[in-house]
Amino acid sequence: MHEGRNLTLHTDKYEINMMYAHWVQGTWKEKAVFEAYFRKLPFGNGFAVAAGLERIVEYIRTLRFGDEEIAFLREQPENYKEEFLEELRRFRFTGDLYIVPEGTLVFPNEPLIRVEATVFEGMLIETAMLNFMNFQTLIATKAARVKQAAEGDTLLEFGTRRAQEADAAIWGSRAAYIAGFHATSNMRAGMLFGIPVSGTHAHSWVQGHDSEEDAFREYAEALPDQVTLLVDTYDTLRTGVPNAIRTAKMLQERGKRLNAIRLDSGDLAYLSIRARAMLDEAGLHDVKIVASNDLDENIIFSLKAQGAKIDVWGVGTQLITAADQPALGGVYKLVAREKDGRMEPVIKISGNPEKVSNPGIKEVYRIINRKTGKAESGYLALQEEEDVRRGERIRIFDPIHPYISKYIKDFEAVPLLKPVFVKGELVYSLPSLTEIQQYHEQQLKLFWPEYLRRLNPEVFRVTLSQKAWQLKADLIHQHQAEDQA
Numbered sequence: 001m002h003e004g005r006n007l008t009l010h011t012d013k014y015e016i017n018m019m020y021a022h023w024v025q026g027t028w029k030e031k032a033v034f035e036a037y038f039r040k041l042p043f044g045n046g047f048a049v050a051a052g053l054e055r056i057v058e059y060i061r062t063l064r065f066g067d068e069e070i071a072f073l074r075e076q077p078e079n080y081k082e083e084f085l086e087e088l089r090r091f092r093f094t095g096d097l098y099i100v101p102e103g104t105l106v107f108p109n110e111p112l113i114r115v116e117a118t119v120f121e122g123m124l125i126e127t128a129m130l131n132f133m134n135f136q137t138l139i140a141t142k143a144a145r146v147k148q149a150a151e152g153d154t155l156l157e158f159g160t161r162r163a164q165e166a167d168a169a170i171w172g173s174r175a176a177y178i179a180g181f182h183a184t185s186n187m188r189a190g191m192l193f194g195i196p197v198s199g200t201h202a203h204s205w206v207q208g209h210d211s212e213e214d215a216f217r218e219y220a221e222a223l224p225d226q227v228t229l230l231v232d233t234y235d236t237l238r239t240g241v242p243n244a245i246r247t248a249k250m251l252q253e254r255g256k257r258l259n260a261i262r263l264d265s266g267d268l269a270y271l272s273i274r275a276r277a278m279l280d281e282a283g284l285h286d287v288k289i290v291a292s293n294d295l296d297e298n299i300i301f302s303l304k305a306q307g308a309k310i311d312v313w314g315v316g317t318q319l320i321t322a323a324d325q326p327a328l329g330g331v332y333k334l335v336a337r338e339k340d341g342r343m344e345p346v347i348k349i350s351g352n353p354e355k356v357s358n359p360g361i362k363e364v365y366r367i368i369n370r371k372t373g374k375a376e377s378g379y380l381a382l383q384e385e386e387d388v389r390r391g392e393r394i395r396i397f398d399p400i401h402p403y404i405s406k407y408i409k410d411f412e413a414v415p416l417l418k419p420v421f422v423k424g425e426l427v428y429s430l431p432s433l434t435e436i437q438q439y440h441e442q443q444l445k446l447f448w449p450e451y452l453r454r455l456n457p458e459v460f461r462v463t464l465s466q467k468a469w470q471l472k473a474d475l476i477h478q479h480q481a482e483d484q485a
């Protein structure tokens with residue numbers, strides 16, 4: 001077993017096999033354009049929060065087939081030729097990559113990534129990019145739901161121990177921060193990304209002492225500047241909170257203060273209300289109450305409705321595993337390919353109209369109404385279309401039900417895809433995590449609340465331009481004609 005940090009073979013074998021077949025055919029350097037998008041929003045939410053760009057940048061920059069990768073490929077039963085393996089040794093990503101910035105609100109069928117590269121390069125990177133984008137976007141979206149339920153309260157990400165392994169823990173933690181979490185319990189996520197790190201203590205600390213009171217006192221003496229005491233090991237209201245109050249008084253005598261108590265079991269509404277009253281009665285109005293225990297957005301919403309006196313929410317398992325929907329189904333589709341030296345749009349047909357791909361190289365625009373400053377729709381236009389960029393009147397319609405349409409004017413069309421790599425060179429300067437978090441907050445303000453509510457939100461439409469729609473219709477007819485011939 002070795003470290004395996006080189007992610008170049010973090011791809012499905014079929015990609016390598018197709019790359020090989022292209023190489024054998026002599027078509028491997030032909031240009032291809034791929035777009036990545038998802039078709040359905042997770043959790044019944046009205047939007048998703050894009051994430052994954054930063055990880056993709058690092059991945060693309062470090063793509064290299066080293067000795068170990070080549071040796072492993074040589075062992076495969078496909079018997080890839082040595083000349084192919086030599087070609088892989090020289091591999092560098094030389095294409096263009098356009099990606100939607102992290103924190104952007106995104107919707108079904110909007111390309112979040114567009115790859116313009118050789119077909120060889122485009123195939124190699126599909127799996128890893130989908131892996132990063134699907135997971136991080138999913139967790140950022142789940143976190144946005146939790147954030148909305150918690151209103152302005154402090155949110156701590158507690159998920160590492162229950163996450164699907166280490167990468168999911170730290171990138172999930174980062175995704176949660178993008179969507180407005182305030183801190184993580186994961187020290188490495190703090191070190192790598194600069195996320196504030198926060199922690200209380202476990203039940204084992206209390207169990208490991210002769211009494212709860214001893215445990216609290218020792219802990220407070222050891223870390224007098226950051227004391228949060230877990231009060232539910234034995235009996236929250238009879239011993240836990242009174243012992244915490246005694247410890248708080250001891251801290252006060254030393255010019256320090258108790259930050260908070262944490263509740264981790266039982267009826268969190270009842271216990272928090274009772275604990276708040278006890279703390280207040282002892283004059284400890286500024287001691288906060290942290291709650292944890294399998295929380296998600298629905299429980300937080302319900303606890304608030306019950307009048308729970310909780311200031312800080314520790315959210316682990318349900319967030320980091322996106323427990324109610326553990327995958328985002330983002331796909332990566334070829335939309336154009338080089339043929340006889342020219343780029344030609346291609347389509348993927350399906351019996352299910354929602355699965356028919358949108359052909360052609362497209363730009364994604366957020367159409368912003370200049371009067372209201374609010375987002376009106378998503379708009380996918382072919383790259384060559386100028387009218388939308390000039391803000392001329394456009395017709396927007398539902399691509400599945402094209403008879404539902406309207407004209408809009410006096411808008412600004414904001415392109416969402418940003419150039420990240422051009423001819424293999426990184427041209428994007430990565431924003432700080434704080435900037436991403438602020439950008440996400442600005443994004444939320446662009447939308448009417450109807451689209452943002454957690455339950456049964458209004459559907460935010462993403463429409464095709466007339467030209468993009470016509471191209472799709474023409475290609476469908478062309479394929480039908482070929483089938484019938």
Ligand SMILES: Nc1ncnc2c1ncn2[C@@H]1O[C@H](COP(=O)(O)OP(=O)(O)OP(=O)(O)O)[C@@H](O)[C@H]1O
Binds near residue numbers: 264265269270292299
């Ligand atoms: N007042 C409440 N209203 C709705 N849900 C609550 C309320 N209080 C707690 N919960 C949630 O109910 C669930 C209780 O889970 P469970 O019964 O497994 O835990 P518990 O009995 O409190 O403690 P333990 O973790 O020791 O088993 C948790 O998800 C918790 O967040």
Ligand SMILES: O=P(O)(O)OC[C@H]1O[C@H](OP(=O)(O)OP(=O)(O)O)[C@H](O)[C@@H]1O
Binds near residue numbers: 292295
């Ligand atoms: O419930 P989650 O949302 O996943 O949040 C993380 C949980 O992890 C800890 O419990 P655990 O029983 O692992 O350890 P403990 O002994 O410190 O309570 C903590 O007390 C939370 O309940």
Ligand SMILES: O=C(O)c1cccnc1
Binds near residue numbers: 158185198292316
């Ligand atoms: O700091 C905490 O209280 C914490 C951290 C991770 C998991 N559960 C709780």
